[in-house]
Amino acid sequence: MLSMYNLSEITVSKAPLVTELNDLLKDKNTVALVDENVAKIYAGLFKDVWNKIILIRAGEGAKSLVYTEIVIQQLLELNIDRSSNLIAVGGGVTCDLTGFIASTIFRGINFSFIPTTLLAQVDAAIGGKNGVNFNGYKNVIGTLQHPDLIHININFLNTLSDIEFTSGMAEVIKHACIHSFGYFEFLKRNAAEIKEKNPEILLEMVRQSVEIKAQIVAKDPKEIGGRKILNYGHTYGHAIETHLNIPHGFAVSMGIIVANELAEKQTALSEKEQLEIKNLLRQFGLPTDLSSLEFNALKNKISKDKKRIQSKIDFILLEEIGSPKIKAIDLCDLP
Structure with a gap:
């Protein structure tokens, strides 16, 4: 386990995914924002928590203010409040979007990342940079807010495409x-x-x-x-x-x-x-x-x-x- 000087707790693991995800998602105040491709590949891992999941569109197009509004509306319909915790399960796009929403909704709620791509595990999920794109310019709207937990499991890399790896x-x-x-x-x-x-x-x-x-x-x-x-x-x-x-x-x-x-x-x-x-x-x-x-x-x-x-x-x-x-x-x- 690593700690970024009280900024985030980071764990790196190769334990079975089903055990770790169940432990992380079981809290009643947790809502998971899950990349739609990850949800398809690992559908069995989420079978007991589908009512607490919002699927996030795959690809850079999800990092927009328009799409951010759509996700926030879904979160409000799930009756989240300031005690809620958001968990991103996906690559850099899902982590960026989740961090941006969590650090701005209700003026900030707790959030964590479970990065599933190599790029997100070694880079995008670490550092507190959250944001969306605007008019073709990357990450020009965003926040600096660190997640409470970054849980990295290398087993996700087994299903990663060659291009993504x-x-x-x-x-x-x-x-x-x-x-x-x-x-x-x-x-x-x-x-x-x-x-x-x-x-x-x-x-x-x-x-x-x-x-x-x-x-x-x-x-x-x-x-x-x-x-x-x-x-x-x-x-x-x-x-x-x-x-x-x-x-x-x-x-x-x-x-x-x-x-x-x-x-x-x-x-x-x-x-x-x-x-x-x-x-x-x-x-x-x-x-x-x-x-x-x-x-x-x-x-x-x-x-x-x-x-x-x-x-x-x-x-x-x-x-x-x-x-x-x-x-x-x-x-x-x-x-």
């Missing part, structure tokens, strides 16, 4: 790049077993990524300083994601390559380490070719990024693997 690996590799050359080597050394979803290796990988992110967030819960290093690959990544309409991790992978090319000039990241990172991304099937990108269109999207301060935006650039640097770069100096 690959997408999540971009965040895992990001953690290694910004924090630990040793973890980077662990991923290289165990790549085959990770792709085969060896449970012991997966448990260790998820645990290490969770610890890395939790430590960074605990030191800077409101993202005013060092926590910004978690945005490595994400400035261009978010722009690429909405411009090309590709999975988040695939876009982050391409964003990492752009950031590394900037780092070669700005922080002297070596070509050798750039190649090591590119090869690890490729090893897990993530894209690294930038030839399809329209950089003028991407620059326009970045100019609307919520992290921009006047004409500059902070980029996370590596000096070497495991050693990130926050550097403000003028928009006119971007490729």
Whole structure:
């Protein structure tokens, strides 16, 4: 069990799902917001609590103010009150939406996450960022409120699609790049077993990524300083994601390559380490070719990024693997 300095309690497990879900959902004041695909795959796990479940639309389209209103109306029809507890069971979209609703309805009620995708387990569910998209811009409306509990069970990864698993690996590799050359080597050394979803290796990988992110967030819960290093690959990544309409991790992978090319000039990241990172991304099937990108269109999207301060935006650039640097770069100096 981990604790983010009283921000959230985090558990990482490989115990049978049915036992854990029943324990977490049995409280009479709990309502579960469950991704519709998860509900189909694991219908048997929810058979005794269907009257306390709201199905959440799968996909990024659920992160809108219009859809938020629909879910809030359903919650009010279930007669929730300030003593209620919401539990998100799903990927990053379900966690983002649940956290946003819980931190605003009745001016805030308790909530917890049971993330079911690799991306959500190692990244999206941890850190207190909750929000929805607006007019094509990601996460521009939201709150910073940490869940009481984040319960991670790697057994959910057994039914994850190859695309979803690959997408999540971009965040895992990001953690290694910004924090630990040793973890980077662990991923290289165990790549085959990770792709085969060896449970012991997966448990260790998820645990290490969770610890890395939790430590960074605990030191800077409101993202005013060092926590910004978690945005490595994400400035261009978010722009690429909405411009090309590709999975988040695939876009982050391409964003990492752009950031590394900037780092070669700005922080002297070596070509050798750039190649090591590119090869690890490729090893897990993530894209690294930038030839399809329209950089003028991407620059326009970045100019609307919520992290921009006047004409500059902070980029996370590596000096070497495991050693990130926050550097403000003028928009006119971007490729």
